[in-house]
Amino acid sequence: MGFLENKARARLFYRYFSELYDTINPFIWNEEMRDQALEWFGIEEGDVVLDVGCGTGFATEGLLQHTDEVHGLDQSDGQLSKAFAKFGKTEQVKFYRGDAERLPFKDDTFDALWSSGSIEYWPNPVDALEEFRRVVKPGGPVLVVGPDYPESTVFQKLADAIMLFYDAEEADRMFTAAGYEEFEHHIQQRKPGTPKAITTVARVPGGEDEAAAEEADAEVDSDVGDDAIEA
Template identity: 80%
Template sequence: MGVLENKARARLFYKYLSKVYDRVNPFIWNEEMRDEALTFLDIQQGDRVLDVGCGTGFGTEGLLQYTDDVHGLDQSVHQMEKAFRKFGKHDQVRFYRGDAERLPFADDSFDTIWSSGSIEYWPNPVDALVEFRRVVKPGNKVLVVGPDYPKSSVFQKLADAIMLFYDEEEADRMFREAGFVDIEHHIQQRKPGSPRAITTVARAPDE
């Protein structure tokens, strides 16, 4: 387990990262990548969408282009304070402080679940994905963006020491173990040589 796959350390990390997150993020996960990922879903106006690990609201902002019923959850109050400044606490978006592995929502609560830049910090990603399947409506989709596993053995060792990096095979395993079907992966990259994101879209089984 990487050093940041510990919730207390991750919260401390984001306390300081939140100060510069919106300036650093575009070098790894920019608007073009986010907007491309949004096209992998079929969000309709009025759909109730949950953004897990919403952070400062970068993904949330994209979701609001599709529906005005967006809910954001994060464990870092420092990250969410940035989001509050953008959207208000109870205006455009309803925010919750919570844990991806124990979502504070009833079964079948959402039409879609989105999560970008969060899975790499989850100590038990399959547990969180099981929660996603529980709160998304049967037959509907979830989308998760995480860091693609590096090709270089040197960077692999560094990645393993910090947080979760994974490839398509590992993504398949996690999503299938959590009970999802129709799993597909998209590799996204800002430019050649920059970090690669693995964006997985999967469907909760029909009842």
């Protein structure tokens, strides 16, 4: 487990890093990457969206271009104070201090959930992904952005010592273990030579498509049954 995969240490880190976050972040995760991820996310006007690990509100700003009801959650007071300064007074976003692994919301509260730049600090990622599935309505999208595992052996050792870095195979394992059946991964990069992000878009089981498929299967079974009776 990496040094920052500890909630107390991560909070302490962001108490100071929040002052520099908006300056450094565009060199790693910029508007173009965010907007591409928003296209994959596919939310619509009127959707109620939860932004987990909202930080200073960079992703929140993008989400507000698509819907007017966004809820932001973060464990860092420093990050939340920056986000609240941007959006809190306009009542565009409701903010909560909370833990991704124990979300303070009822089942099926949100239409969609976004989390960028947060999974790398979770001690138990599968627990958080299960929580995401719990609070999002069946059929809703869950998008998670994390740091892609480096190819260099030297950087792999450094990455493992700091926080969670993972590849598509590990993402498959985590999302499957958390109960997702439908998901896809995208690798994003600001430009060659810069850090890569792995963006996963998953679908909470039990939506309209699944219900339609079950209905179609039932009709097929019924037809087969009728033919058997007639024979």
